[in-house]
Amino acid sequence: MLFNSYEFIFLYLPVTFAIYFLLNRFRLTKASIGWLAVASLFFYSWWNIANLPLMLGSIVFNYTIGTLLAKGTLARSLGNKPVLVFGIAVNLAFLGYYKYADFMITNVNALFGTELGLLHLVLPLGISFFTFTQIAYLVDTYRGESKEYNFINYILFVTFFPHLIAGPILHHKEMMPQFDSVRAKLINWRNIAHGLLLFAIGLFKKVIIADTFAMWANPGFKATYLTLTEAWATALSYTFQLYFDFSGYTDMALGIALLFNIKLPQNFDSPYKATSIIDFWRRWHMTLSRFLRDYLYIALGGNRKGKVRRYLNLMITMVLGGLWHGAAWTFVFWGFLHGAGLMVNHFWRSLGLRMHWLLGRIVTFLFVVVAWVFFRAESFGQALVVLKGMVNWQHTGLLTAGITPALPQGRIELFYLAVTYLFVNVWKNSLEWDKSFKPSLKWALVASLFIVAGIFGLNRVSEFLYFQF
Incomplete structure (x- = not known):
């Protein structure tokens, strides 16, 4: 269902809005949260209901890992870091399988002259966004910045339909307090x-x-x-x-x-x-820039290990950011260009030039x-x-x-x-x-x-x- 469609504007949105505030009017706040979660899952299923099990599987997995991290259930035996690494690895494998499998097979065939068959997988809608959103949740939970013990609330956090398909990429800690707020339950003209x-x-x-x-x-x-x-x-x-x-x-x-x-x-x-290019990435797709900075660039060492390592980290971050957009070398090269632009921009500034x-x-x-x-x-x-x-x-x-x-x-x-x-x-x-x-x-x-x-x-x-x- 598209935002720019008759069924969304004249049917889905008014009905979802009316039932949500009607439930809150009768103080059925838990039911209103549940209604938004169900309505969001319906919105996602409208495109292709075959994608719904994949979405729900991803939600259940990440909720389970997040709960283990928040409660420290496995801390005594494994420690939280291996649990976090496992959670991120599974998310990236899930994303990689659906988004990059054919890309990898094509390149292997080109490099080694093999004739491996392509999988021709249909990319689940919004997979890049809801996967990154949940990776950020796991990292924040590991850092002690977020925790979620209510499964319905977590479903709503991931699937809230306005952002579900193409972002913005959300942080759990900035969203759930809003859903829990009393003000969110009352009509605000x-x-x-x-x-x-x-x-x-x-x-x-x-x-x-x-x-x-x-x-x-x-x-x-x-x-x-x-x-x-x-x-x-x-x-x-x-x-x-x-x-x-x-x-x-x-x-x-x-x-x-x-x-x-x-x-x-x-x-x-x-x-x-x-x-400047630095300024551009502070203004363009700001939540992706925030994600790449907080969960990739800084994790690689950021600017803490010298200038050479800083420039390398910038390039790696932007190349992977390019690859995130699509399984093609043109996207990788686009990321490389912006990585090079950021490197030149930072070097220019380091010389005191304006x-x-x-x-x-x-x-x-x-x-x-x-x-x-x-x-x-x-x-x-x-x-x-x-x-x-x-x-x-x-x-x-x-x-x-x-x-x-x-x-x-x-x-x-x-x-x-x-x-x-x-x-x-x-x-x-x-x-x-x-x-x-x-x-x-x-x-x-x-x-x-x-x-x-x-x-x-x-x-x-x-x-x-x-x-x-």
């Missing part, structure tokens, strides 16, 4: 107004902006030759498609959660305004655009077609053959570009709204316009890009 506005903005971002840019980006990445204009239109279109698609999902997730008085962590902070903010923003944006080409391309050959076109000074116009027929040539396209500029450079982000938002007729009109525009665009329903990762 300010949160409802704020949540509906965020949902409307996210819907508009996805349906009107991102899906329009997709019509320009997709033909370009299928082309065998691109002119300068076509290549830059292709690369920039995907750059904005990805941002508005993923940030649109995040806004919708944050908005839906607010309807239930739950604040999910922010995942974007105007990343294309970044003045760059003017405007020049820094331009250089950072161009670097990100080029790196996104590898992120989007299905092969290095496809990426090279776009990159060669981006420096194709011999042919700068549009080809009459119309390889990219949907390039911005009319007033409607210019309107989308203007709206894009508004969102990227002017519009407030949710971080600012959390503190300053006040319900008003102005915001009601804005939300109404975005909702209406989004609903009229549902005739071209498409999945969110990060569902693939």
Whole structure:
């Protein structure tokens, strides 16, 4: 079930909301938590009910390991660290089997000339996100920062439907106190107004902006030759498609959660305004950046073992972050590029050098655009077609053959570009709204316009890009 679908907007969400607060109205708080957990499992099963046993198996396993860690049940015989390592290893094996088995088989066949058959496994939806969420829970429990003895609460923590498919990646310690709060049980009209506005903005971002840019980006990445204009239109279109698609999902997730008085962590902070690669990763997919920093980079030693080790840890972290996004060498290379960018950025700063903010923003944006080409391309050959076109000074116009027929040539396209500029450079982000938002007729009109525009665009329903990762 997609957030940008009629069944979700007009049936699932209203019914889930109404029953949750009705149960709380009659002080059936445990039942309301159970209802949200059941509704979230139903939401996940809507895609493919065959994935539900995998999800439940993962939940039962991690809840059991987390309980052992919290109670120290095996501490006297094994110690908690082996239990933690075992739990993480099983999670990574689970993720690796479904996400990377065919990738590994393909590479083994290429290296050794073997003819091992591919498994052709269907990737369970959201597996990368709910696996990382539970790994973070195990580590936090091992550190004594979290514990959970209520199985239903744990199910809700993992499956809470706004974040389930594409994040944000949650921490147990920041979510469960909210679910247990008395305030979460009462209807809060300010949160409802704020949540509906965020949902409307996210819907508009996805349906009107991102899906329009997709019509320009997709033909370009299928082309065998691109002119300068076509290549830059292709690369920039995907750059904005990805941002508005993923940030649109995040806004919708944050908005839906607010309807239930739950604040999910922010995942974007105007990343294309970044003045350096370091700054970019503080603004882009912030919960993934937090996870990679806290549970991988620091675990590798961070910056505690000298400069050389620090740069190596940065590279390992980003390469593995690239691989997390998908089982392809193009994702690995995208991670390598960002690892190299972070290394150069840190080295530059260690010399005491600074760059003017405007020049820094331009250089950072161009670097990100080029790196996104590898992120989007299905092969290095496809990426090279776009990159060669981006420096194709011999042919700068549009080809009459119309390889990219949907390039911005009319007033409607210019309107989308203007709206894009508004969102990227002017519009407030949710971080600012959390503190300053006040319900008003102005915001009601804005939300109404975005909702209406989004609903009229549902005739071209498409999945969110990060569902693939």
